[in-house]
Amino acid sequence: MNAAFAYDAWYPLAWSRDVGRELTTRRVLEEDLVVYRTEGGSVAALDDACPHRLAPLSLGTLRGDAVECGYHGLTFDCSGSCVSAPGMPRPPLSAQVRSYPTSESMGMVWVWMGDPRRADPAQVFRLPQYDDPTYSVVEGDALPVQANYLSLADNLCDPTHVVYVHKTTLASAGREETRVQHERQGNKVVTWRWVIDGPLIPVFQGLKDFGGANVDRWHYYHYHAPCIAVIDFGSARTGTGAPEGNRDDCIQMYACHFITPIDQRSCMQHWLVLKNSPADPAVDARLRDSLRLAFNEDKRVLEAIQRNEDKPREWKRVHLALDGSSIKMRRIVEEMAASSSA
Amino acid sequence: MNAAFAYDAWYPLAWSRDVGRELTTRRVLEEDLVVYRTEGGSVAALDDACPHRLAPLSLGTLRGDAVECGYHGLTFDCSGSCVSAPGMPRPPLSAQVRSYPTSESMGMVWVWMGDPRRADPAQVFRLPQYDDPTYSVVEGDALPVQANYLSLADNLCDPTHVVYVHKTTLASAGREETRVQHERQGNKVVTWRWVIDGPLIPVFQGLKDFGGANVDRWHYYHYHAPCIAVIDFGSARTGTGAPEGNRDDCIQMYACHFITPIDQRSCMQHWLVLKNSPADPAVDARLRDSLRLAFNEDKRVLEAIQRNEDKPREWKRVHLALDGSSIKMRRIVEEMAASSSA
Amino acid sequence: MNAAFAYDAWYPLAWSRDVGRELTTRRVLEEDLVVYRTEGGSVAALDDACPHRLAPLSLGTLRGDAVECGYHGLTFDCSGSCVSAPGMPRPPLSAQVRSYPTSESMGMVWVWMGDPRRADPAQVFRLPQYDDPTYSVVEGDALPVQANYLSLADNLCDPTHVVYVHKTTLASAGREETRVQHERQGNKVVTWRWVIDGPLIPVFQGLKDFGGANVDRWHYYHYHAPCIAVIDFGSARTGTGAPEGNRDDCIQMYACHFITPIDQRSCMQHWLVLKNSPADPAVDARLRDSLRLAFNEDKRVLEAIQRNEDKPREWKRVHLALDGSSIKMRRIVEEMAASSSA
Structure with a gap:
């Protein structure tokens, strides 16, 4: 009965007016995302789960453009790469959360849920x-x-x-x-x-x-x-x-x-x-x-x-x-x- | 653990006092029914889903003794036959909802959930x-x-x-x-x-x-x-x-x-x-x-x-x-x- | 993902201060227990379901150190044996609910969820x-x-x-x-x-x-x-x-x-x-x-x-x-x- 999702598409994520310098969450195609605006004004969207213990990153703290997990402090930049892990000289290479391409048009933030290499901001609806x-x-x-x-x-x-x-x-x-x-x-x-x-x-x-x-x-x-x-x-x-x-x-x-x-x-x-x-x-x-x-x-x-x-x-x-x-x-x-x- | 239902039986549907010229709903043997009283005073009971898009008929409008679906206007008489479909000269023959025999006794409306040909109102309890x-x-x-x-x-x-x-x-x-x-x-x-x-x-x-x-x-x-x-x-x-x-x-x-x-x-x-x-x-x-x-x-x-x-x-x-x-x-x-x- | 439970262990059941001469309930390792203090001051813990119709014993009445089911009056002592069944000269031998060993330490009642023969109150934590x-x-x-x-x-x-x-x-x-x-x-x-x-x-x-x-x-x-x-x-x-x-x-x-x-x-x-x-x-x-x-x-x-x-x-x-x-x-x-x- 349920149709498969079309992942390779730009989906509306949130009104632009609702995304600022706080961590907020949205659920799209059964994925929970943590969403925030960077200091440069673009929008970051990451899987809302730290790959260590699965604590939602949205319970953590925004530090510059990176998110620090609220449980043990693992920190991810807006590409989803771990840039800091507690008690370790450098974070494990495998520590990575998925990052989603975003764009803005018509007062909305749009998110690309499929293969990021296929994401073309020029195709966002306007x-x-x-x-x-x-x-x-x-x-x-x-x-x-x-x-x-x-x-x-x-x-x-x-x-x-x-x-x-x-x-x-x-x-x-x-x-x-x-x-x-x-x-x-x-x-x-x-x-x-x-x-x-x-x-x-x-x-x-x-x-x-x-x-x-x-x-x-x-x-x-x-x-x-x-x-x-x-x-x-x-x-x-x-x-x-x-x-x-x-x-x-x-x-x-x-x-x-x-x-x-x-x-x-x-x-x-x-x-x-x-x-x-x-x-x-x-x-x-x-x-x-x-x-x-x-x-x-x-x-x-x-x-x-x-x-x-x-x-x-x-x-x-x-x-x-x-x-x-x-x-x-x-x-x-x-x-x-x-x-x-x- | 669960016993099969005995479909060929008269079941209490609603107090007679609660069934009038409005569309109401009752659930019996896992079926949702739309229930109403006809202009002649008898009680109609139909499956509460339009066979087009499954909108509950109970969200629609009672027109005489027929129910007009509240989504696209398909209209069913109290035998469950579609008598009108929008944009079509005559409704499709397959457009039919199930109708259930009813009877009244002891201040209750009773409904027959099995084969309608076996329904005998003389057997309703009194x-x-x-x-x-x-x-x-x-x-x-x-x-x-x-x-x-x-x-x-x-x-x-x-x-x-x-x-x-x-x-x-x-x-x-x-x-x-x-x-x-x-x-x-x-x-x-x-x-x-x-x-x-x-x-x-x-x-x-x-x-x-x-x-x-x-x-x-x-x-x-x-x-x-x-x-x-x-x-x-x-x-x-x-x-x-x-x-x-x-x-x-x-x-x-x-x-x-x-x-x-x-x-x-x-x-x-x-x-x-x-x-x-x-x-x-x-x-x-x-x-x-x-x-x-x-x-x-x-x-x-x-x-x-x-x-x-x-x-x-x-x-x-x-x-x-x-x-x-x-x-x-x-x-x-x-x-x-x-x-x-x- | 879920680990099996370790049944052979003493688990905290309730604060001692919360267990008295009333029937109360606790859920431990997916089992519902009825818990009460006997006249002698020890704590009884039984499966909270009468083996007749599965009415929770906690809806019944404490009579001395025994629990009378609130539906038909089957009565179980604190070892879980049925000592009285309505309309029968003696209760069926099969009428038995599981009883769990308990002990008290550090202001808590502890319960042993595994094989009662392995329960050793001397091992309760203090x-x-x-x-x-x-x-x-x-x-x-x-x-x-x-x-x-x-x-x-x-x-x-x-x-x-x-x-x-x-x-x-x-x-x-x-x-x-x-x-x-x-x-x-x-x-x-x-x-x-x-x-x-x-x-x-x-x-x-x-x-x-x-x-x-x-x-x-x-x-x-x-x-x-x-x-x-x-x-x-x-x-x-x-x-x-x-x-x-x-x-x-x-x-x-x-x-x-x-x-x-x-x-x-x-x-x-x-x-x-x-x-x-x-x-x-x-x-x-x-x-x-x-x-x-x-x-x-x-x-x-x-x-x-x-x-x-x-x-x-x-x-x-x-x-x-x-x-x-x-x-x-x-x-x-x-x-x-x-x-x-x-």
Whole structure:
């Protein structure tokens, strides 16, 4: 049931704002890491266990850029090499903890969990709009979800659940039986739907004045396997040509979800939103609250699904047309896992 | 150690008073069910998992007599057939959840967990005194017990524990070394004991005035395998011929226990009492409190036994004469399990 | 990973002060025992399960020196023999619970978990200073530690962790790179270190006035396998010949740790301190608080290590010179386990 992890990938580790000159811990792909910022400002990530007695290094002390174990004082630099061992003129050569490459982008620290020789910081995800001054950023939470990360990924490839799960936030009134399309593009799956000539959805209220007119609304779900979803959604006044590509006068948002697989039964959902309107504390707070509510609605469903999946019984499963994106996305993750070298 | 379940049987599902027009859940024989009352007043019970992504149907919405899944809107009628699937002209034929026959009797909803073709509502248990106007009903609780249901069944076939466990409620002062008898009658085991010429026990105090005279007291434990115990107990003034069958002027109660096996380590004990005296709020409240206390005394012992049984070690066990009822009762359950077709 | 238990040994069971005429329970080497004091003042320890239905005897009633089961009244004397069974003229010969030899020494009840024929109360541990009127006793706690008892034993063979874990209590300022020595003596490992011409450590402050002079400090860790650590530590004014054996005018303490292995992942650390100065409520309370703080510092590290050891992964381990004591101590426990007959 559980898919193998794709180790050769950049995973979100922590918000940059949460990593400083203290030892902190994160769990990724079933590994516990001790994480800290060096004096030079980069981020170090090491296995959180001293190879002597397995005391977590995070219980120790940061000395310059090195970590001193809190039990016997073995000290490791940020490459994981032991630079000092008590009572020994030089540390044993075998004293080494694994160090993980990191990089920062979009306010997040990213970690490479596979073969370090394959880690290329240039491949860390960065949405162009993040550097576009006409966009403002609303940073959200780190939401823990007690479900397999691919179940959350299913959810983030899927426009059809919105009307059932997010009645008060992301859905318009009434059913939305418009056609969903999708396609694979390399290691990405794009899924999209248009709703033509409908009312503004609740989260867009107050962002732009369309004078009460109906809008055309789009949802493009870009899933970058294995752990990134970017949902491009927006609205323009009906009849102004948005479906044909004219979005000069529209509301546009990119909801970015950076998923950390913790283990096979839990993940951390980091999210932020880019919007093509200036930062505004009141508007941004309302948007953040509204999305927080929506993502907790998903969490509730996904955790209940996980509890059913954990039961020791066979299930007869039904597949629907809407599963196409999920099937493609999971196939990409399988391919990435098979070619990984952890 | 764990006995197989007897699927072909009616099991207590919920108090009728607790099943209405909302989706609720119950767990029976390791299956989670979504339970609700139809517009016509009958009770529907379905597997609580949508066969698409395994979201619990209980998180969805009741629409008429059908349940709409809260994730993607698949809709199932109360026979478990899918009547609507999003984005599809007609639902896949394979989209089906299991539906369980139900019936109501004695204020309880009962569910048939085996082959539906063998379900006969005429066989649902009903004690004749439940419809006798000279009896009044005191409905009790749904008491969760973290023990195998057959361990609770042992307890409800067993008059000899009373003096050790229920010193302040159901026992009279002093040891009760009177003879216990038992016999199998079809799929029922009856176990009984008489105590001749003794004082009134605490729970009977105030129900009838015997002028301080001693009484003859009987206990008949009727265990209807696999999940129903009816304890007929009462007292009549000594010398008036109760042992010979004359109970014209007596206190008589039927303590009915309807046990829902939840899994191999827990069950739900639903209980009610019938007594041959009119309903009286003060008397009934006192009786309910007293029995609640007594059944919690059993719960404490049974849960401690379960914890010992769960330990990974071998036990040398001793069998006593009083185990005769339990052995017969468990043999009946084994027979019922062997002939079941789940 | 888990070492077999050495059954043929005396283990600490409970503080003598905590065992009286009530039924209490203790868990030792994965066995639950019911423990009580007899009318004659000795301590009885029986398996805490009635062999009839496995009800814990500790839920029953102490009747004289016998225990009556709280479910059906089977009664066992303190040798574990059943002396009464309900409804039977004499109890079945097979009705027997295991009884464990006990003894008392140094304020503790000790229990023999192996073959009772090998139990020799004369071998129960007793430190000579416990009976020396120039010493006073400070009895500490029963500290539960969620770690394998041998991990705590490692800690109690190890002078080198002090400066990293106990900065504010047991360590002096600065590193202590003095030489650690150790040797096996029968079933005991002794590990020691001297610190010459250093400041008084915090826990010794106020016990003796050295006029601000520096001291020579010793630590002798006597580990009596499998479960007793006695740490002889003290200080004398530098230059008065303490290293050569002259300790006429010194602070001397024996920190005694009596470890009860509960199961492979938890143990109970009973500790007391003997000191060569009179009992003094204020001084003793301060000493107790200080040591309590120190032992909780160890607990925090040891429990974190256990959580790492419990992870389903392989670890590359490093061995250091300081592991010599631990290796010898664990070898002794293996030898004792191999020759035990549980």
